[in-house]
Amino acid sequence: MTTTLSAPEHAQPQPPAPARxxxxxxxxxxxxxxxxxxxxxWDLAKTGWANDFYAMAAQAGTWSWKALFFGSLDPGNVVTVDKPPFSLWIMGLSGRLFGFSSWSLLVPNALAGVASVGLLYLAVRRLSGPGAGLLAGAGLALTPVAALMFRYDNPDAFLVLLLVAGAYCVVRALEHASTKWLLLAGVAIGFGFLDKMLQAFLVLPAFVLVYAVAAPTSLGRRIGRLFAAAGAVLVSAGWWIAAVALWPVADRPYISGSTDNSVLELAFGYNGLGRIFGEGRGGRAVTPPAGIELPAGGELPGGGRGFGGGFGGQAGLTRLFG
Incomplete structure (x- = not known):
């Protein structure tokens, strides 16, 4: 006689095997x-030093750890570039490891492009499948401005990488209302601020709205986790700002582009409202620190203008397309 045993009532059904x-x-x-x-x-070295302004700062970082930390234009730490130093940290460390050359300067930016394409594929694949992910990755890789940006030493390459990383983390956070992944998204945005300041925050409204609407948890928990992520943004961006503010002024370089030797004024002035309203100096005249003389016209090597110089073009719609 054959008997059939039924499964206990409390037994949990086995999850289906993941699709291959x-x-x-x-x-x-x-x-x-x-x-x-x-x-x-391919033929990356044909760009030479690319933007000489940032190349000089990256080279200074290979000679002086203080110059690397502050993003100084010179190893003597007289003045910084007019951006935060995240991209310079990567390029400067590459120069220290492999010797400073056009390749060690530019390869990190190219690899940031490859990583951006990979992360975009992973993010879109989780939402819409591998076919859509491949199309999205190929679209980014073949975008003409991306091909230029990732072969250059401006901060934009690492800004794009950090923002795509933030988007990937938000996608992961949406799956199970994960606090960990949402905090990692905040960290990515915070370091994006340390790369190109307020430009990194342009994606924040979209990230916040998506999580607030779509995360599979209660509204109260969504709001609480968003506040926690905001704290992650502040900590990951604010530690360097605090270090610069607390460092004795006489023992650090002048913050180029600012009117008062302050990172926050640089962020909200020259690199903030000054960009929106077409005011290259953030709306105020700038006086270089005592003992520093600029070349004729106030220009620094590589075309950058010292201490908050002009930002090209007249404000308006045509400037956007020009």
Whole structure:
């Protein structure tokens, strides 16, 4: 006689086995990343020093740890560049490890482009599948301005990488209302501020709205976790600002672009409202610190203007497209 035993009532159903990825996915992703790397790395040295202004600061960081920390234009730490130093930290460390050259300066930016394409693929794949992820990654890789940006030493390459990383973290946070992933998104945005200041915050309204509406948890928990993520943004961006503010002024470089030797004034003046309203000096005249003489016209090497110089073009719609 054969008896059939029924499962206990309290037994939990087994989760379905995860669906296997189609065989074409891994080779396609590998081809996308390899093609992106080839596109961004091919004949990279033809750009030379790219933007001489940032190249000088990266080189200064290979000679002086203090210059690396502050983003100084010179190893003597007289004056910084007019941006925060995150991208200079990466390029300066690359120069220290491999010797300062056009390749050690520019390869980190190209690799930031490859990483951005990979993260974008992962984010879109989790929402819409591998096919959509591949199309999104290829779209970013082949965008003409991206191909230029990731082969150059401006801060934009790492800004894009950090913002895409933030978007990926938000997508992960949405799946299970994860606090950890939302905090990591805040950290990415905070370091984006340390790369190009308020430009990193342009994505915040979208990130906040998406999580507030779509996270699978109660409204109270969503709001609480968003406040926690805001704290992560403040901490990851604020530690360097606090260090600069607390450092003795006589023992650190002048904050170029600011009118009062302050990082916050640089963020909200020259790199903030000054950009919006077309005021290259943040709306106020700038006096260089005592003992510093600028070349004729107030220009620094590489075309950058010292101490909050002009930002090209007349304010208005045509400037956006010009």
């Amino acid at each position: 990825k189609p065989r074409w996915v891994r080779p396609s992703v590998a081809a996308l990343l390899a093609g992106t790397a080839l596109l961004y790395l």
